[in-house]
Amino acid sequence: MGSDLVHLTIDGVPVEVPKGTLVIEAAKQAGVLVPHYCYHPGLPVAGVCRMCLVKVEKAPKLQIACATAVAEGMVVDTQHPEAKSARMGVLELLLINHPLDCPICDQAGECELQDFTFQEGRRGTRYSPEFPKRFNPVEDFGPDVLYVPNRCILCTRCVRFMEDVAQEPVLNVSERGDRAYIGVHPEARLDHPWAGNVVDLCPVGSLLSKDFLHKARAWELDKTASICTGCSQGCNVTIDTRENVVVRLRPRSNVEVNRYFMCDHGRVTYRWMNRGDRIEAPLVKRDGSALHATDWDEAFERAATLLRGASGRAVALVSPRASTEALFLARELFSGFDWVGAFQVVMGETAPLPGVPNLALRAERAPNATGAELLGYRRDYAAALQAAESAAVVLVLEEPDIAVRPRGALVYAGTVLPDAARHADLVLPIANVAEEDGTFVNCDGRVQRYFQAKPAPGMARPAWWVFSELLAGLGRGEHLAGASDAFRRLADAAAPFTGLSYASLGLTGKRANLEVGVGA
Amino acid sequence: MAIGVKVLKRPRAQTSYVRATLKGMALTLQHLFRPKVTMQYSEEKATDDWAISRRWRGTHRMLTDEQGRAKCVACGLCPQICPANCIKLVPGEDEQGNRYPLIYEIDEFRCVFCGYCQEVCPEEAIHVGVHYENAEYSRDRFVYDLERLCAQTHAVSTLWDPSDPKGE
Numbered sequence: 001m002g003s004d005l006v007h008l009t010i011d012g013v014p015v016e017v018p019k020g021t022l023v024i025e026a027a028k029q030a031g032v033l034v035p036h037y038c039y040h041p042g043l044p045v046a047g048v049c050r051m052c053l054v055k056v057e058k059a060p061k062l063q064i065a066c067a068t069a070v071a072e073g074m075v076v077d078t079q080h081p082e083a084k085s086a087r088m089g090v091l092e093l094l095l096i097n098h099p100l101d102c103p104i105c106d107q108a109g110e111c112e113l114q115d116f117t118f119q120e121g122r123r124g125t126r127y128s129p130e131f132p133k134r135f136n137p138v139e140d141f142g143p144d145v146l147y148v149p150n151r152c153i154l155c156t157r158c159v160r161f162m163e164d165v166a167q168e169p170v171l172n173v174s175e176r177g178d179r180a181y182i183g184v185h186p187e188a189r190l191d192h193p194w195a196g197n198v199v200d201l202c203p204v205g206s207l208l209s210k211d212f213l214h215k216a217r218a219w220e221l222d223k224t225a226s227i228c229t230g231c232s233q234g235c236n237v238t239i240d241t242r243e244n245v246v247v248r249l250r251p252r253s254n255v256e257v258n259r260y261f262m263c264d265h266g267r268v269t270y271r272w273m274n275r276g277d278r279i280e281a282p283l284v285k286r287d288g289s290a291l292h293a294t295d296w297d298e299a300f301e302r303a304a305t306l307l308r309g310a311s312g313r314a315v316a317l318v319s320p321r322a323s324t325e326a327l328f329l330a331r332e333l334f335s336g337f338d339w340v341g342a343f344q345v346v347m348g349e350t351a352p353l354p355g356v357p358n359l360a361l362r363a364e365r366a367p368n369a370t371g372a373e374l375l376g377y378r379r380d381y382a383a384a385l386q387a388a389e390s391a392a393v394v395l396v397l398e399e400p401d402i403a404v405r406p407r408g409a410l411v412y413a414g415t416v417l418p419d420a421a422r423h424a425d426l427v428l429p430i431a432n433v434a435e436e437d438g439t440f441v442n443c444d445g446r447v448q449r450y451f452q453a454k455p456a457p458g459m460a461r462p463a464w465w466v467f468s469e470l471l472a473g474l475g476r477g478e479h480l481a482g483a484s485d486a487f488r489r490l491a492d493a494a495a496p497f498t499g500l501s502y503a504s505l506g507l508t509g510k511r512a513n514l515e516v517g518v519g520a
Numbered sequence: 521m522a523i524g525v526k527v528l529k530r531p532r533a534q535t536s537y538v539r540a541t542l543k544g545m546a547l548t549l550q551h552l553f554r555p556k557v558t559m560q561y562s563e564e565k566a567t568d569d570w571a572i573s574r575r576w577r578g579t580h581r582m583l584t585d586e587q588g589r590a591k592c593v594a595c596g597l598c599p600q601i602c603p604a605n606c607i608k609l610v611p612g613e614d615e616q617g618n619r620y621p622l623i624y625e626i627d628e629f630r631c632v633f634c635g636y637c638q639e640v641c642p643e644e645a646i647h648v649g650v651h652y653e654n655a656e657y658s659r660d661r662f663v664y665d666l667e668r669l670c671a672q673t674h675a676v677s678t679l680w681d682p683s684d685p686k687g688e
Contacts, residue, residue, distance in 0.1 A: 103595030103642045104619040138617075214611045214619050217596040 008074035017070055024052055024065040027078060034078050035087060035116040037155040037203045039066035042260040042356075044164050049155050050090050051116070055080035062086055084120055091121040097134040097178065098204070099150045107205030109218025113153060136181055141171075142190030144210050144264060145199060149181040152206040158182060158198035165261070165355030166192045182206075193351035193361060196264040200250055209248070211268065216242040224453035225252060225507055227440050229321055229433055230266035231348070231362040232369050234442025236508065237262060239270070239434055239453040246270045246434055246453065254508045257446065263351060263361040272432075279417050279429035280458025291427060296459065296469075302426050304473045306409040307333065310392035315384055315406075316341040318377060319398035320366030323438025324447070325486035326430075326463035327368070327375050328494060330397055330413075332476070333467055337393070341377040342384030344401065345369050362443055367433075371441035374496045374512060396421065397463065398430065413463060429460035436462035437483035439505065441512055447500055448509030574678045577633040578651040580626050581676055582669035583644065589614075590670050591645035594621040598637035598646055606630035607637065624666040628654065635679050647676035 004019045013030035022045070024034050037049035047067040056063045057075035062083055065076070077083065094113065102108040136149035156173060159182065163169040170190055174183030184190060190198070199209045221240040228235040228249065235258035237249045249270045251262035282299035283291035314337035316330055331341060345366045352360035378384065385404055388394045392408040400418040404410075412424035415432045435456040441447050456462075464486040471477045480486050484502040491497040495516040504510060533539065559567060566572065582590045594611035606629075612622035638647045651674040656662060 103597070104593045108595075214594070214613060217600070219600065220596065 006070045006072050006074075008070050008072070008076065010076045011078055019070070021070050022066055023054065023056075023063070023068045023070055023074075023076055026070050027054075027065060027076070032078050034065045035112075035120065036066055037112060037153055038157060040157055040201060040260070042165065043157060043160045043201070046156055046160060049153070051087060053083050053086045053090070054078045055083045087116075087120055088122055091117050092125070094153050095121070095125060096127055096131075097150070098153065099133060101151075105151065105205035106208050106213060106215075107151075107202070107218070111205060112203035134178060139184070141184050141207070142195055144196055144267075145190050146208040146210055146213070147182060147184075148206050148208065151204050152182055153204055154180055154182070155203055156182075157201040157203070158207055161198055161201055162190070162192065162195070165197075165353060166194050167354040168192045171198075193265065194261060194263050194353045196267050197251070197261045200260075209267075212248045216240075216247050221247065222453070224434075224451050226433070226450040226453060227367060227442075227448050228262060228266040228269065229367045229440075230263070230269045230365065232345075232364040232366055232443040233258065233360060233362050234367055234440055234446060234448055234509075235262045235266055236448065237266070239273075241434075241453050244454040246273045252507075256508060257442065257444075257448075258359055259356050261353060261356065261359070263353070265348075265351070265361050270434075273434040275416060275432075277416055278457045278460060279414065279427060280460060282429060282459065283417075283424075283427035285425045291422065291424070296461075299426060299428060300469055300473050303411060303428075303470050306393060306411065306425065307470075307474060310408060311337070313338045313340070313387065313391040314393045314395070315339075315388040315391040316377070316395045316397065317381070317384060317388065317399045317402055318343045318372060318396075320345055320364075320369040320372050321433065322368060322372075322397050322463055323433075323436065323450075323483075324368060324371040324375070324441055324497075325438055325483060325490055326397065326467060327372050327377065328490040329464055329467035329471065329486060330395060331375055331377075332471055332493075333395070333474075334393070335476075340384050340387050340391075341372075341375075342381045343369065343372045343377050343379065343399070344381035345379070358444070364443065367442070368440040370443055370445055371439070371447075374441060374445075374514070375494060396424070413466060415460070428466050429458065430463040430466060431456035431460050435460070436464070438462070438464065439487060439509075442509075445496075445512045445514040446509045447497065447505055447512050449502060449505050449507070572650055572652070574650060574675075575680055576650045576652070577635045577648040577677050577679070578674075579628050579649055579654050579672070580631075580637070580664060580669055581647050581649045581651075581672035581674060582624070582666065583647060583676070584670050588670070590621070590624070590666055591643045592621050592624060592666075593619050593643055593645075594624075595619075595642060597640045597642065601636045601640045603634060603636065604630050604632045606632075621666060624669070626664050626669065628662045628664060629659070635677060638677065638679060648679075650675040650677055 005016050006019050007016050010027050010030040011032050015026050015029045017026045024039055027034050034052045036052040038046045045067050047064050052065040053062040054065045055077040139147040141147045159171045162171045170185040170188040172183050173180050199207045220242050224239045226237050226239045228237045236252040236254040238252045239246055240248045249267055251260055253260045281293040282296055284294050284302050286292050314334040320343045345364045347363050348365050350360055350363045388404045388406050390407055394406045394410045396402050396412045398414045402420045410424045411426045412421040413428040413430050415430055434453045437452050439447050439449050468480040472479045487502055491500050496512040585591055599607040599609045606627040608625040609621055610623040614620035635648045
């Protein structure tokens with residue numbers, strides 16, 4: 001037991017936390033959520049909302065749990081009648097000016113003001129209904145942010161995010177007292193590349209995303225843990241789906257990667273997940289001319305024939321958006337060939353978030369470039385494209401840039417069919433990132449899982465399944481029951497992934513061993 | 521062999537049908553002078569001492585504001601609460617930028633007339649109506665869209681009031 005640990009009791013539960021921990025964080029360990037508005041673990045402490053008042057034994061007054069550090073032998077009572085009545089008072093005052101427009105508010109259902117009022121607020125107001133509420137018109141803050149001042153409870157989370165985390169202080173608290181509102185700099189807009197986070201940070205429906213406005217109600221959404229595909233940072237996200245349509249992405253906290261944030265570029269990447277022009281059945285070329293829709297049995301048979309009959313050079317042109325499992329099995333497919341694998345990465349501008357070390361919108365707009373590299377795929381795409389001309393078999397995985405007429409067979413596995421792929425001998429429909437389980441390796445070599453959020457259209461299947469079935473058809477490996485089996489096979493064969501499994505990766509991922517190369 | 525039948529000997533007054541017939545006709549005649557209870561439906565839909573209950577839950581009606589626009593703000597509570605899943609709602613914005621239903625449809629065939637939609641509505645917009653004459657010439661006419669729901673004029677249900685359980 002180190003001396004830097006402090007022992008205290010919260011609601012009768014003994015907890016042991018490092019010195020300097022805040023009471024509100026220690027309470028989480030005791031399984032107690034102290035109601036709070038201004039406190040956020042990713043932001044500096046402000047202590048302005050007074051919502052987290054708790055009773056601390058021997059303290060003369062109630063203490064705010066978010067700004068009180070733990071002390072040895074402290075006895076905290078969050079449910080003390082005095083503390084509860086104080087919080088009830090805070091809520092009553094917050095609701096003086098808060099409009100009762102929950103039916104039209106996008107935050108309804110995930111609103112902390114609703115939750116805590118329901119939990120410990122008054123049943124009704126003591127203010128006369130004739131009492132006029134504060135009114136200010138809706139303001140347009142930036143490209144994706146609307147500000148509804150009437151709903152604002154002035155917790156200043158957005159102000160502190162822009163000041164201390166984004167370090168572009170364009171927001172402030174304007175005016176004083178009951179006239180206060182969040183003001184934007186007269187000559188600036190809230191257009192920082194990470195500005196969208198203020199919408200997530202806002203505990204009420206005051207800051208709204210224009211993209212999500214009126215789109216869905218919070219209780220209609222199904223939430224799935226996933227990884228952002230916007231760049232190689234690999235921010236952890238939650239995919240919100242409504243009736244199997246992705247409606248938004250929100251950051252999922254991972255202290256090692258993105259803390260509590262994600263950038264605006266990543267937020268809008270959900271749009272292509274809902275594409276309607278998907279390939280829904282395997283297509284085979286019959287009589288050397290047009291592609292015809294068929295079933296998986298015929299497609300696998302055709303693929304096996306193509307692979308058995310070929311020898312010599314094989315080229316794989318893959319997308320760095322494909323899962324690590326699919327990239328691995330696609331490589332396995334060509335053991336025995338003179339294999340060249342390559343990918344290309346779309347580049348963009350870098351946009352760092354200054355307040356969080358090692359967090360940025362990376363220039364490489366691909367979630368799994370590191371994974372592809374670890375598995376032996378090269379970045380020299382042009383050379384591979386040239387090699388493809390004379391190859392016996394060319395496998396394309398979800399890569400639209402394939403201006404190549406190979407001498408040998410061309411197998412295209414993808415979610416959509418680009419014109420360049422129309423002369424393929426075989427087209428295999430695969431699931432996109434929202435429709436399969438898999439892993440990505442981010443730029444720091446962190447292997448992170450993503451989960452299936454919605455069903456794949458038609459006969460489309462996860463790429464790892466397609467390649468594993470192909471391998472099974474060739475007599476090289478068993479049929480796999482799930483993505484975890486595919487990952488196990490990858491971990492057994494590829495050195496950087498040794499010792500990892502879906503269970504050990506969990507929801508936040510683990511680093512791959514970048515020191516070792518891929519096994520032969 | 522003859523079957524033995526036991527013949528009961530009863531007084532004349534009991535074996536004659538004349539008396540019973542007269543008794544029956546007397547009763548029938550009495551009814552001519554009693555108050556009539558039959559309602560001549562379709563000509564007559566309510567009488568002085570009987571009307572359809574104010575709590576009747578029939579086909580829906582959307583109430584409108586002074587401009588004649590639906591009061592609905594597309595909050596999504598009625599499709600959520602609906603046990604029959606008969607309400608289709610697509611939220612959007614009107615010209616003033618207010619939240620407004622782009623599509624609001626109720627499938628009256630699917631509806632079980634529970635009245636939950638009226639109970640849950642925070643804007644007192646959607647109501648079940650005191651109305652039961654719904655005949656149509658085609659099935660698709662039973663999917664009421666927003667325009668039709670707003671155009672209904674029948675009275676709306678008061679639903680059951682727990683503080684006044686008997687509706688008095």
